[in-house]
Amino acid sequence: MPELPEVEVTRRKIAPKLVGRTIARVHTTGESYFFLTPPAELRRRLKGREFSALDRQGKYLLATLNDGSRLLLHLGMTGQLFVQGSSSLRLLSSTSRATLKPEAQTEFKPDGHTHLRLAFDDGGPEVWFRDVRKFGKVLWIAPGESDSRLDKLGVDALLATGDILWQASRKRTVAAKNLILDQSILAGVGNIYADESLFLSGVRPTRRAGKLTRAECDALAANIVRVMQRSIETGGSSISDYISPDGEDGAYQDERMAYARTGEPCKVCGTLIKRIVVGQRGTHFCPVCQK
DNA sequence: ACCGCACCCTGAGCGC
């Protein structure tokens, strides 16, 4: 699932394929939950525009167009933003993956889940946005306008500080995990990096936020920054559907200490990693290392 | 103000 590191890796790799290029044609699927801007309007707004920048805020990608309008993209759970010509087994169904020899994999062809296709006037490779579950989002923002989704975001998680967590957590009864998942406090933390940073900080995910000590807030902020920077360096986590724009897998999943390690020994003390549900999310922790 | 929870979606995996 794409969180800040995966979105940042995507941004870095896709930016050169967007910035400076002019959109010649836009193909979309039909109206759906996915299109916050109706597809017909989106096609009209984008055609003929040139991308001038690609930025990131939390888990959102924000492209600026040469008329001052902006295109907001969110990868949701299963969003895949990539360049035409990429080949990745993650673009195939698991049955296809199982029956297809790796050397036989062919270039991905747009399917019903490929909701947005941008073709450019230079005739080069198109940029495609595919999303099986449609939890992703596309929104066109008029020049000079803002959007409540962006306005509500807290400090980018790469800039997390103990002070932010300390201030935000006082008198709060929510679980510590829910606090760091709150995008209005820190923008970019998702389920994987929440579990990982809590593990590294020795804090149990269910601990009431208001009971965190100042030292624990400092440790948590430092570890959030650390796991995210490390994940960006390794290309992000390719755990379910995430692929980078060139189809390469990330490697951070190999460094996981807690997430999706249910029943496996803790890499520090050997105790079996436990799985519970916190705030509707699968949550993994070491019952001994995390207090 | 805060908190818990239902909902949006589709495919995988399981039991029968």
Next chain:
DNA sequence: TGCGCTCAGGGTGCGG
């Protein structure tokens, strides 16, 4: 072989 059920979860919105 196939059906029906459950699970996965980011973000939004609503009811308590």
